[in-house]
Amino acid sequence: MKAIVKARAEPGLKIQDAPDPAPPGPGEALIRIRAGSICGTDLHIHKWDAWAQSRIRPPQIIGHEIAGDIVELGEGVEGYEKGQTVSVEGHIVCGRCPLCRTGQAHICPRMEIIGIDRDGGFAEYIKVPASNLWKIDAGIPIEVAALHDALGNAFHATLLHPVAGKSVLVLGCGPIGLLSCAIARASGAERVFATDVNPRRLDIAERMGADVRIDASKQDPVRVVREATESIGADVVLEMSGAPSAIQQGLAAVRNGGEVRLLGLPAHDVPIALARDIIFKGITIHGILGRRMYETWYQMRAFLRAGRIDVSPVITHRLPYQDVDKGFAALGEGTAGKVVLRFDA
């Protein structure tokens, strides 16, 4: 089969032949991939930065935001059938540790992530545990199915605790930040503030439901939030950028007793004024990883079924997988939202 591969320990990716997956064993499923969406993580792997060098062992097929159709089911798999369109939870967990057995599988210490710790799904086929499948409703475009993993990050962060009637500050309008704007707005947030330094992204943020756009290159987000909230601050901060400056803004802009949910990954340690910003303010900080397995997926299905959010403004590029280099180029320029590759065209 054809696959997008990190072939060697160096920048770049190659489209090349890879062995077809073996037939699915007990509890497994073989998927014919139809679409894959490029994640920020894939960018790191493409660039071959320090993180990628420490984690990825080439040659490896990349890609974890994927959707396709079931072509074969292993022994004992119930509830699915051939031809069913599915998305895939990319965290393969052990299923036996205390975290897996108590509803916290998304942070299983033995977790492997497809496309990172094992071969991924930017290929014609992938074999995964059937427990990681997620049925896609008829009527959901395959591009939307492909980005369920990223959409799930946004749902996990935004709905961790209720936002109804609350002011929400979204720091960073990459795809996950943009999706969070829509989710927060559709979930009754009083006001959604969105920051970015890119005006085009702020345009999309407004289309997604942000009430207040803040160009962080020109305005001070802390000041804007304080002025708009009678000096109280934001109830909930969603940190989606990983930028140290944004993290500091989030800690300064959140109200006493508020919540900061961290999803963006800073590359280095960040100095934090624990006494002033966390203890004296009595705030809570949550680290957000992956998607609750599978509460988050049911939430996604509910919002999509009911039409409560429209994710399409986030998808800026639809390309055949042969144009993968174009996709990475668009992302590298910082102007793209989501780039979806088609493997079935």
Added chain:
Amino acid sequence: MKAIVKARAEPGLKIQDAPDPAPPGPGEALIRIRAGSICGTDLHIHKWDAWAQSRIRPPQIIGHEIAGDIVELGEGVEGYEKGQTVSVEGHIVCGRCPLCRTGQAHICPRMEIIGIDRDGGFAEYIKVPASNLWKIDAGIPIEVAALHDALGNAFHATLLHPVAGKSVLVLGCGPIGLLSCAIARASGAERVFATDVNPRRLDIAERMGADVRIDASKQDPVRVVREATESIGADVVLEMSGAPSAIQQGLAAVRNGGEVRLLGLPAHDVPIALARDIIFKGITIHGILGRRMYETWYQMRAFLRAGRIDVSPVITHRLPYQDVDKGFAALGEGTAGKVVLRFDA
């Protein structure tokens, strides 16, 4: 001053002269009433039913859903000024018991309700503790200000725990049920089912945001919900009618592990299949009284400020207080939503 009074232990109400309130003492405020909204409780008092006979001691001014302007402030009251438009939390609490001191004042055992346990606010003036005042934003119509108490019941019930991505069954489309439909929809509920036996109320329910209308005189709500949820049932049930049949429907329609929130007051004991409907299903039942003091009020302000809900379809009658009998008549016929009396016309 003029007031609407339960003058004697018999059906009916009278408009009559009542003594002006004494000047406000330390921590008190005197309000000039501009609007009052008739509650179901007021109907019971008007009819002089068994409950009213057991609780009300005539002569007494009735009315607790009120709004008006501050005309005088007692010693030590800070943060308010004359002329400020306010609504009033109708639960006067002791402030010193364990419940009051731990954020549960709305169920203070020594609570007195204005218009029930002491003189109410269907009058030209009322004196209340300043801690029970709630500032009304400029731009909020006085009729909406007057029904904050009822709107707060709906917020308390609907937002007790998050409804985002959940199916919500609202049993009974009186004013509080109707308001709950709007709140649930604006807070991201996947689907709002609304039941009533009155088609006009179901019409309003749809305008308020209900996704599925169920005429309980013709359809079985349990069956409708089951069919629409792949036999799982509703995640959250809001029981707003007090009708034993609706309570049974709620218990049958809620999914395993779901929540039933009871607000409607049944007149008599209701036989409950505790084993089948509560224990084997592992559900949770919440009794809902009043409004969280004052979380609920901040939620109301947030939704109203942001324009997330429109309560106006619920207000069907606007009358001068001299027409109070017309208001009660409309309510008695079951066709009215909220009847708001004006005291400032």
Added chain:
Amino acid sequence: MKAIVKARAEPGLKIQDAPDPAPPGPGEALIRIRAGSICGTDLHIHKWDAWAQSRIRPPQIIGHEIAGDIVELGEGVEGYEKGQTVSVEGHIVCGRCPLCRTGQAHICPRMEIIGIDRDGGFAEYIKVPASNLWKIDAGIPIEVAALHDALGNAFHATLLHPVAGKSVLVLGCGPIGLLSCAIARASGAERVFATDVNPRRLDIAERMGADVRIDASKQDPVRVVREATESIGADVVLEMSGAPSAIQQGLAAVRNGGEVRLLGLPAHDVPIALARDIIFKGITIHGILGRRMYETWYQMRAFLRAGRIDVSPVITHRLPYQDVDKGFAALGEGTAGKVVLRFDA
């Protein structure tokens, strides 16, 4: 193999030969039973009461509180080995429904309970899904291992929400009630009130950690609790009896805003004063079924490892399985706590 069997649709049980289980398939385990503890449910089956007649299809092996050693593992089972002593979660769940996939498997609508909906474990062997195994630490007596299922009911009910610093009323001192007294006390409850009509059970309750014993045949539990709590009432009520009178006492004795957790199964509908006892008091009622899979099991392990509770006073009879009739007789007289049958003697 030998097994204790409901052989025909009539009262009583028989020890008789049953077919050995087939070898374990993929994901299954074969257990050699060493001990089984008799549950109240087994009593219903023994008596052949209305509930048993409606649910049990003879011939069927009974028993679900069991422990033994692994003798064979099916394909793909990891993390276990032959000879490992295990207890068994008796709820066999589908693993695929929304409840199973969101951490609520204990109320899976397709659940089968061993010994009720399928052959049970009062036998020399049983075959179960490996996911239902629970490793027993060395040093835990096999009788204690056998009653993990019941102990888990007590943990589920008692630790649903924190009891530290709270007053807890345990209604009914059968084995689960007694175990709950110990768990509540060890978890920092301010005061544990225990009711029963049997003085010997109240003696055990005191040994288990109850602070206040209430003989419900002579004292009014509501009055005792009110007097001891400055008229406030109990913070948490654990209803372990299923008796309508106790349920009423629990609703009356719980404080405004408190919690009633229902585990005991009433045989018939119970009339409830929903307005007076639930809504005006703003209380919460929880139906408790089974054990959280597997949070509850980890809690049990933690308490047993740390020696925070001693369950031995609850075990009053240790018998070879051949004496099963003696065991049921002792339970029928209401004087026994837990009766544990040994299958390995």
Added chain:
Amino acid sequence: MKAIVKARAEPGLKIQDAPDPAPPGPGEALIRIRAGSICGTDLHIHKWDAWAQSRIRPPQIIGHEIAGDIVELGEGVEGYEKGQTVSVEGHIVCGRCPLCRTGQAHICPRMEIIGIDRDGGFAEYIKVPASNLWKIDAGIPIEVAALHDALGNAFHATLLHPVAGKSVLVLGCGPIGLLSCAIARASGAERVFATDVNPRRLDIAERMGADVRIDASKQDPVRVVREATESIGADVVLEMSGAPSAIQQGLAAVRNGGEVRLLGLPAHDVPIALARDIIFKGITIHGILGRRMYETWYQMRAFLRAGRIDVSPVITHRLPYQDVDKGFAALGEGTAGKVVLRFDA
């Protein structure tokens, strides 16, 4: 009256005459102080370090951990009487802001702390709002009454979320850490790990209920915790030291999905590996300030009434207030637990 005063902007404290408080106004109470306990904050003020210089405006009476008897009540104060022994919540809050009105008064932005932002209670008398009084049960020693403020910090941190059945790591065995050991143990923690570099403090920790003592000068707390928890880590970390090294240990030792509760105040920014230690692990961090008003106080009362904890090992020095210098010297040497000054001897 006599008072302990930061007289000038320089190190040290003076016992000197101060004006008697004015008579209590409406809602106020005058207390005759009997005992005061020295807090770490008082040490900073005594030393006149950078923090003290930035916050304290001499001349000012210090001290906020206090207890005494009511000698006079202002107008409108109900529920108290002269002679009643009380402790005092040291956070004076506005009562009107959104935080105060929603059960989060302990982080009111307008809060003033007695002995820091206004005159304190190391004096013969203090006047405080009656809403800040806390009645002390007969039988509670006045020294214990005096340290309710510190004990409340420990309760707030330890019981924020349940610890029953959980492993708890207490970093730093100053008085609040020591008290937390006792509270965690009495609340059903599976295992309490306690770290310090002072063997005498670790001795007291064991007396307070710590299961595992860790001398952080000789052992690696992270390694000890990992080895004792099958490499999983601690469920809950209570950071009581403010030392950057301990904070790092806490983040490393907490399990995926666990909680770190920060109470100790670091003097400077601390570099945090947000991605590795918070986001990938999916943990939660809570800033802990003061005491929940007044949930924490009810918890204290419950534990003390029931005798679930014994705080006496923490009190190492009992001195007349004239010996205040001896008390600070003992604390400066790092060998003292709590030093309680008597003002009534």
